[in-house]
Amino acid sequence: MKILDKYFTAFPGESPVFPLAMLIQGLLFMLGLWGCLAIYNATMYAVSPFYFVGRQLLWLVLGMGLMMFCARIPFSVYRDNVELLTVLFYISLLAVLIFGVRINGMKGWFMVGNIFIQPSELAKGFFILALCHFGGKFRPGMRRFAGMALITLLWVLPIALQPDFGTVLVYIAGFIIVYWLMNGSFWHLLLVPATLFSIAGWIINFNPYLLNRILGYLCPELDPLGFGWHIRQFQFTLARGGLWGMKWGKALWANSYLPLAHSDSVFASLAESLGFMGTFPVIVVMGILVFAVFRLSLKAETEFRKVFVLSIGLLFAAQALIHISVNVTLMPATGITLPVLSYGGSSLLSTLISFGIMLSAAGRHETISSSKVNYNQE
Amino acid sequence: MENSTDNFKIRALQLLWCILIWAILASCWLFYYSVFARQKYMELGNKIAVRQGTYYAGRGRILDKNDRVLAWSEKYFDLYLISSEEDQNIRNMALHKVMEILPDAAFHRVKDSDFLLKREISPDKIIELEPLLTKFPDLKILPRTERKVVDYAEVRNYIGRVEFKDGNQHGVSGIEKDYDSILAGTCGIYEVMLDRHKNWVQGTWLLKRKAISGNDVKLDVSLEEIKKN
Secondary structure (H helix, E strand, C coil): CHHHHHHEECCCCCCCCEEHHHHHHHHHHHHHHHHHHHHHHHCCCCCCHHHHHHHHHHHHHHHHHHHHHHHHCCHHHHHHCHHHHHHHHHHHHHHHHHHCEEECCEEEEEEECCEEECHHHHCHHHHHHHHHHHHCCCCCCHHHHHHHHHHHHHHHHHHHHCCCHHHHHHHHHHHHHHHHHCCCCHHHHCHHHHHHHHHHHHHHHHCHHHHHHHHHHHCHHHCCCCCCHHHHHHHHHHHHHCCCCCCCCCCHHHHHHCCCCCCCCHHHHHHHHHHHHHHHHHHHHHHHHHHHHHHHHHHCCCHHHHHHHHHHHHHHHHHHHHHHHHHCCCCCCCCCCCCCCCCCHHHHHHHHHHHHHHHHHHCCCCCCCCCCCCCCCC | CHHHHHHHHHHHHHHHHHHHHHHHHHHHHHHHHHHHCHHHHHHHHHHHHEEEEEECCCCCCEECCCCCEEEEEEEEEEEEEECCCCCHHHHHHHHHHHHHHCCCCCCEECCCCEEEEECCCCHHHHHHHHHHHHHCCCEEEEEEEEEEECCCHHHHHHHCCEEEECCEEEECCHHHHHCHHHHHCECEEEEEEECCCCCECCCCCEEEECCECCCCEECCCCHHHHHHC
16 A cells, blocks of 8 residues: 555645546546447447447547536535535436436436437436535434435436436445445445345336346346347357457447447447457456545545545446446346446536546645544535 | 544445455456357357358250340349338338338238338339338348240240249249259358348358359240240
8 A cells, every 4th residue: 555655646746656636537538438439339330330439529528628627626616516406406307207308218318409418327426426415414323324315215216217227226326335435334234235125026026027027137048039138138249259359340249139239238249349358458447447536535635525536436336337247147137328438428428527526526626624624524 | 533534444445345346246257258158158149140041043044046035034122111010100101211212112012011112123222222221120122033034925835934942943844844953053052140120230141152053055946936836
């Protein structure tokens, strides 16, 4: 750790070698470019092969700008307006159920001209901010757990009604991360899977379709052309990739059989083209990014900021791992993007804006009156 | 402060370990399918998607003693709507789009939910239709080979008929039957990957056996003699 401290410090001017903030921004940009290549690879045989990659590149440039802009805004601006931001984002989640458009069976997008905006993606970073803020207001213990769980429940309810269960899963992961970092009890957290399994069991009882999907995940060979179809296709796609991949642009199986090869299945389509040796580095780079965020969180001045900074990094990791786990059939199929790499302006901008706010929280653009400010005081 | 920072660090590291274990598990799964069990899943996948087919060899022509062509084969392309679902809206939308390119296209029911929209499409129209085939996977352009004979009843009887069998034309009566072994040739064999709509995936066509065209047959009678008899 001492050696790492020597080489990784928070911001320019403090660092003798390499500022962490620059490393994080550089890695995000690199992953974004990697994503553009992955999207092009997955849509090469489409009618307009440059349509998706062109738009994604535009979003990436805009997102990088927004990240830098958000990082420059003093963190106190976000913190002081957290109630307003929470209400605004919550209204957008409710409004999309009424005014939104349905895409791939989910009513989760606003349509502005020919641009689609997904509020549940954009709200992720602000949800973490709200959870950190309101969580600190509850007395530690069961009361804090119940309060934060209630906020999460209210937040995910409109998303579950879209229905977008993949995103619900990410928000629940966000709740677990924030609660745990705020000295949450392990025993309280056990209530989360217990509740989730009970609700899932209750829903499955009334919905045989979901039961078949779970059976299809557990034993795809029982119904390879029906409920086991998606799991089977992921397995075949990865197998075609092998160790070194088919060839760049040869994501033929992903293009022909996988749903949304450029967004929800982008990791599998990348695995088909580049093989294990080409996709494993994506996991490694994401790991380095999360570790850099961890190191950065230790530099933050107050506990509130530490929790917020690390939660953003871990939420990014959790979403990435849910996507990868679905794509490698470690988890049942659910639609979720691979942050920064998958196609989608809302997903990309949401991640980069969250990282911008995170960099602001870790920075020292404002004076904190006392270095001994604790979590609840800030 | 010191205690709280240490506590945060410990909890953060615990979460990082969870993430690391999850990442290792996902990587192991990836390795299993890409390397360890690759062969098994490749074979299973190929059973679903890879198909072998035969392609027409080209039947030889039948000439009279003056080298006038009496029978020959011609290839045409027809546009079909082979619908898996009886969805009238999708069908009408597809036809509407097709009619922008082929104004005289119309529904002619072939089977339960299969419709012939237009026979004998020209190559330039096929190129124009290509984007529509991606948008409406139920639209299909299917090749058809027709055996043509000079338009005299006596000649048609004398030359005889052909039928399609195993991807090739075979004579079933008249000269076509008598000289079938010379005229027929050998079908080519190819392998191709199909997508979930059973359309060919671009760039996957693989030649397994080259087709050998049939030879021409020259008769020792002339067209006029056949007409007289």
